[in-house]
Amino acid sequence: MKKEDMTNQDLFDTNHTLAKLLFEQTTYPWEVLPKISEFIVSLGQRLPKDEYVHVGKAVWIHKSVNLPPTACMGENVIIGKGAQIRHCAFIRGNAIIGDFAVIGNSSEVKNAIVFDGAQVPHFNYLGDSILGFKAHMGASSIASNVKSDKSLVTVHAEDGDIETGLKKFGAIIGDFAEIGCGAVLNPGTVIGPKSNVYPLSCVRECVDANSIYKKQGEVVEKTVTEE
Template sequence: METCKIKNLYNLEETIAKDLFEGAVYPWEVLPKISDFIKKLGATLSEEEYEKRGEDIWIAKSATVAPTAYIHGPVIIGKEAEVRHCAFIRGNAIVGEGAVVGNSTELKNVVLFNKVQVPHYNYVGDSILGYKAHMGAGSITSNVKSDKKLVVVKDDKGNRIETGLKKFGAMIGDNVEVGCGSILNPGTVVGPDSNIYPLSSVREVIPAHSIYKKRGEVAEKRKQNEK
């Protein structure tokens, strides 16, 4: 389950939340810590670069936030980020530098690394999205199992990791592309530089540099210099 480790999923230099991951092996370990981390970090942010708006809400002065967006703290919105019309940020959210939170997109208990795009009708809850990850229109992270049991991370070889979490969406690595209309079920982990086909239902660990077509059909990406 090496794919699932923080060091193999994310470039921690591409998030203001780097220190949140200190001492953790798997990224989901930090989900319960996001709220307190934001409050502590927010209090240290430069007043020249960030403006405090309401309780535990820090927004970079260079960020663009639509007047119709709803934001409930604790939240940090990074430099040059864009929060569009009717975005719904429910709290415990870190929006990275240059990230896009789009029309009618909902965030809750998440870390979006720099340059992440969740631009059209997305739900992202109890999840971590790596640098330049992109979720296509209507794709979501489902964060609670239908039977309400604790989430277990599984791969196609039968390996299992008990997370101890009831709420766990998806851990999405750097440069991942999620196709439109896809559902990432609780406990999904997608390795960096991978693509998820549109209209997919994913519920497993997807290796790095892969193309997920459907369950049981995951192809390795060819290198650019290969024919």
């Protein structure tokens, strides 16, 4: 995947997130990550009071959402209409959870945007990342957000490395992407829309849209069988 294919408009339909304005103010998704917290505070104050409950200092929850008593939540959070927050979910803070999204059993979300209909359902970690419209993380798949040597994260584009200047940056996962169970997306990974990542994969690169990541060095284009 080349850098020119990693713009916000290439990866996401921003009509499916409350953070649409934030994406319109930036070009590439990693530019969004440092701005999430401030944006939430600003947006939350403008949300309709007849639809959202304002809890604590900076948490807004749509009235249609039922929070289980075992869920844990930090500051600077917006949870959209019809979202499912399940048993032992940990929304650590600085997170926008879209309409009808799922944050499931023992899953942790931190400094992230989860688009409408996206799913983080079972034992997942999504840190400093973006999960696109109706994208899905299989059980125990994670977006690792810090390099082992603690150096700044680089995006390895096809046409050259991109220095992000970020120490914490997990994964960018495009609309309708499917991440297989137990997969690890290493810091700076970009997965294109409608792509699949095989279970138990360890991904360290950028995967084109409409592709299947089988293993390192083996990425194939999806084929459509016509009836």
